[in-house]
Amino acid sequence: MNRHEQLQALETDTIWDIIVIGGGATGLGTALDASLRGYKTLLVEGHDFAKGTSSRSTKLVHGGVRYLEQGNIKLVREALRERGYLLKNAPHLTSVQTFIIPVYSWWEKMFYGIGLKFYDLLSGKLSLGDTQILSKKETVSHLPSINTKKLSGGILYYDGQFNDSHLAIEIAATAIKKGATVINYCMATGFTKANGKITGIECLDVFSKKKYTLQTKVVVNATGVFTNAVVQMDDHTQHDLVRPSQGIHLVIDAKFFQGIDAMMIPKTDDGRVLFAVPWHDKVVLGTTDTPIEHISFEPKPLEEEIKFIIKHINRYCTTLITRADINSVYVGLRPLVKQKTQISSALISREHHLSVSPTGLITITGGKWTTYRKMAADAVDNAAFIVKLKKEKCITAQTKIGDVLEKENRIQEIINNDASLALKIHTKYPFTKAALVYAVKYEMAMSIEDILARRIRLLFLDARLAIQLAPMVASIIAPYLQKDKNWEAIEVASFTQLAEQYIYN
Numbered sequence: 001m002n003r004h005e006q007l008q009a010l011e012t013d014t015i016w017d018i019i020v021i022g023g024g025a026t027g028l029g030t031a032l033d034a035s036l037r038g039y040k041t042l043l044v045e046g047h048d049f050a051k052g053t054s055s056r057s058t059k060l061v062h063g064g065v066r067y068l069e070q071g072n073i074k075l076v077r078e079a080l081r082e083r084g085y086l087l088k089n090a091p092h093l094t095s096v097q098t099f100i101i102p103v104y105s106w107w108e109k110m111f112y113g114i115g116l117k118f119y120d121l122l123s124g125k126l127s128l129g130d131t132q133i134l135s136k137k138e139t140v141s142h143l144p145s146i147n148t149k150k151l152s153g154g155i156l157y158y159d160g161q162f163n164d165s166h167l168a169i170e171i172a173a174t175a176i177k178k179g180a181t182v183i184n185y186c187m188a189t190g191f192t193k194a195n196g197k198i199t200g201i202e203c204l205d206v207f208s209k210k211k212y213t214l215q216t217k218v219v220v221n222a223t224g225v226f227t228n229a230v231v232q233m234d235d236h237t238q239h240d241l242v243r244p245s246q247g248i249h250l251v252i253d254a255k256f257f258q259g260i261d262a263m264m265i266p267k268t269d270d271g272r273v274l275f276a277v278p279w280h281d282k283v284v285l286g287t288t289d290t291p292i293e294h295i296s297f298e299p300k301p302l303e304e305e306i307k308f309i310i311k312h313i314n315r316y317c318t319t320l321i322t323r324a325d326i327n328s329v330y331v332g333l334r335p336l337v338k339q340k341t342q343i344s345s346a347l348i349s350r351e352h353h354l355s356v357s358p359t360g361l362i363t364i365t366g367g368k369w370t371t372y373r374k375m376a377a378d379a380v381d382n383a384a385f386i387v388k389l390k391k392e393k394c395i396t397a398q399t400k401i402g403d404v405l406e407k408e409n410r411i412q413e414i415i416n417n418d419a420s421l422a423l424k425i426h427t428k429y430p431f432t433k434a435a436l437v438y439a440v441k442y443e444m445a446m447s448i449e450d451i452l453a454r455r456i457r458l459l460f461l462d463a464r465l466a467i468q469l470a471p472m473v474a475s476i477i478a479p480y481l482q483k484d485k486n487w488e489a490i491e492v493a494s495f496t497q498l499a500e501q502y503i504y505n
């Protein structure tokens with residue numbers, strides 16, 4: 001994956017079959033699917049891949065136990081099928097995770113026990129393991145930090161876990177291998193039209209400021225929470241399609257939540273679920289669901305959201321946490337599709353939404369990371385149908401994502417050229433200096449942020465350490481990006497300012 005090479009494709013007079021706007025899960029999945037079907041595909045992402053919601057999830061590959069409780073069996077069944085495909089096609093970026101629901105009465109044990117057995121049943125052949133009903137003693141052995149007061153037992157069930165932004169980047173790399181052109185830091189700024197139909201897009205290379213006008217048969221808008229802006233760029237009279245709802249996560253040290261199992265709190269004070277999930281030797285706590293007015297690339301947590309998570313976790317665990325124990329706070333925005341009637345955002349469907357404007361713009365939004373492949377398939381099916389591309393079958397359910405061996409070989413080659421790059425960036429973490437170079441050379445990382453936030457996840461795991469290591473990261477990557485000391489100083493200052501927002505105490 002080389003950005004310079006990808007940009008070269010914009011210099012030609014190509015008429016693309018499909019241009020995808022947005023390089024999160026949905027857009028990247030769409031680009032991969034379209035390229036696998038042999039369509040000439042371009043994806044433009046205005047920032048870095050997965051800069052938006054797709055790097056800020058709870059990291060669950062799941063059917064959504066909560067939606068089962070809401071009676072949305074179709075959504076759960078579809079998501080469980082997609083969970084199975086994802087675990088099969090990207091085994092190096094996903095894993096099976098056991099979850100325990102602590103229960104406090106006989107009735108709860110029955111209710112959640114039967115519900116989770118049904119959840120497992122719905123996954124059919126793609127089941128990850130049998131749901132088990134646990135005694136109090138067994139529950140405590142799985143969750144050593146659990147508050148045992150009035151505890152009656154627990155339900156153990158299986159779901160998946162993943163590294164969201166890394167998966168996004170490997171989907172991008174796979175799409176490029178299959179023939180797509182995929183570019184980050186390339187913002188779509190307008191459409192060209194003829195006879196009332198979209199014929200192309202205008203876009204801007206964020207670094208060189210060069211503008212491009214590109215021709216295409218069809219455009220897919222996969223811009224998540226930024227959907228409204230692109231829809232209105234097509235037709236300024238259109239009403240907002242999505243409404244943003246914010247979810248925050250706190251990342252804490254594993255000593256506060258011991259063991260290898262995750263915990264699911266089935267009912268918070270606002271009727272949602274809350275997770276504590278082991279992730280990279282830390283624990284992710286989340287999430288919240290707070291409707292907000294303004295969208296931003298770096299949404300900020302609200303004071304009450306932080307208090308809400310701490311309060312609930314401390315209610316269930318004996319190792320009490322305070323704000324000082326938070327290593328990082330990250331925030332994601334859900335692109336929830338607006339309903340005609342006003343209902344709370346926790347109840348709005350996570351099913352995805354596809355629409356086609358009179359100008360031919362296909363907008364795909366909503367859904368979940370877990371269901372990105374299905375969303376992409378729907379988008380490509382519709383795009384191909386509308387502009388009469390040669391009908392081809394979707395094969396993403398059978399397509400492997402990424403190439404572990406190639407990555408290992410490339411990292412080894414980097415180390416062979418400079419043995420000092422075999423060193424870790426910090427003794428507490430497994431990331432080597434060679435991984436930083438790899439991110440620049442092969443994963444289109446353009447900044448300290450791209451590396452520390454989305455290639456290795458240090459900003460999300462330990463924001464203070466990320467700030468401390470920023471100058472070292474800048475000095476390692478600068479020569480590979482042909483940058484000087486001045487760039488390093490500006491980069492460190494801007495990364496520090498951004499990373500300080502992830503520290504909360």
Ligand SMILES: Cc1cc2nc3c(=O)[nH]c(=O)nc-3n(C[C@H](O)[C@H](O)[C@H](O)COP(=O)(O)OP(=O)(O)OC[C@H]3O[C@@H](n4cnc5c(N)ncnc54)[C@H](O)[C@@H]3O)c2cc1C
Nearest residue numbers: 022024025026046052053054058060188224247332369370
């Ligand atoms: C708090 C939270 C927790 C979640 N947890 C989970 C979970 O555990 N499991 C799960 O399955 N799902 C989860 N989800 C849902 C999942 O993360 C989202 O559904 C998914 O990431 C949305 O991806 P997307 O590609 O549609 O949007 P995004 O990831 O936001 O991507 C849209 C992209 O479009 C780009 N863009 C915008 N405008 C332009 C333009 N003009 N030109 C070019 N590019 C543009 C943006 O830069 C952005 O990168 C969670 C969501 C939230 C908010």
